[in-house]
Amino acid sequence: MASLPTSAATSAPTSIMTPSGPTPPDDEPTIRYTRVDELFQVLNRVPGDVLIVTHVRPRNFSTMERERDSRRRRFRFRYYASSQVLVITLPTWVHEQLHAHLYWHFMQKLVRIGVEDSWVSIGSPTYRTPGHPSGDVGESDSSGGPEPERLGPNEWPTLVIEAGDSKSLNLLRQDMRWWFDASNHKVKIVLLAKFDRSRREIRLENWEEEAQVVRPGATTTRSVAANTLAPVLRQSITITQNAASPPSYNVVRGALVLSFRLLFLKDPGPGEGDFAFSIPELRVYAERVWSVV
Incomplete structure (x- = not known):
């Protein structure tokens, strides 16, 4: 089973935050998951086409899927269960x-x-x-x-x-x-x-x-x-x-x-x-x- 590199899975801040400003190459905006409503607030402010979310348990991911579908949002998900990392694509x-x-x-x-x-x-x-x-x-x-x-x-x-x-x-x-x-x-x-x-x-x-x-x-x-x-x-x-x-x-x-x-x-x-x-x-x-x- 594929997994993200360790650096991507451990570089998140301790609380959810809004990525701001340009990021260096290979340094995608990364947050730690807390609640699904806070996640969607952050998604509304992401400047690019990607956000990495860490500490996402399988039940958290299921909640995100249901919430995305109910809101009819066009985000695309790539979830790595073993590392509990979710890569969200936001189409620009x-x-x-x-x-x-x-x-x-x-x-x-x-x-x-x-x-x-x-x-x-x-x-x-x-x-x-x-x-x-x-x-x-x-x-x-x-x-x-x-x-x-x-x-x-x-x-x-x-x-x-x-x-x-x-x-x-x-x-x-x-x-x-x-x-x-x-x-x-x-x-x-x-x-x-x-x-x-x-x-x-x-x-x-x-x-x-x-x-x-x-x-x-x-x-x-x-x-x-x-x-x-x-x-x-x-x-x-x-x-x-x-x-x-x-x-x-x-x-x-x-x-x-x-x-x-x-x-x-x-x-x-x-x-x-x-x-x-x-x-x-x-x-x-x-x-x-x-x-x-």
Whole structure:
């Protein structure tokens, strides 16, 4: 079961407080849970798209879920039961464009090759670790999978997209690991989209899993299974806005490519193949994100 780094789980103040002012990279606003009404007061004042809450027991989290749903708030939860840490995503305009427009481009590609009826858009439902009703909980930004293989309320997506505005890249990578582990590796691709205001750039990371293999002749003090899966960064792409009028966008490290085989759980047929987001498409995507900054 995935867990947050110890530093994130122990850095909270002793009482609930409102995060204020800009925070350094990887230093998300963090509070200690006391009461659900106080938590929602804080959520109304968080400046970015993330808040970390510590000391959240399973019954506290259940109360938060009920309260969120009754208030019809759009917060997304990632709950780590073992460390009693809750990461709350508060969608900003930038946050939503980061994942939604990327997913829209993907759907257009499905239409172009005529496989849209073999794909189900899942969105951001609540996923719980199998067999553990009081265990970890996760909700994605965008997700989907092949139909009928991943159609149904208990089926995991093959594609998950997670976005971050003020949310750090390190925390997004923790999200990525959670999806692979909690789904028992049913999630096949996790895309991360991180917006960096100071650098005027978007960073896209394409993560998959592959089997770890022990080097021939290597001597280790622990047993490592040859078929142990581990996340692998397949691509890292940056899109930088140039300060011009009108602005332009520079894409580094080429097109974004998603594996057909991993997404659809089968080899591509005639007219099918991997999904490539071209450099011009990535520029359009970046322009759409910056339009709401």
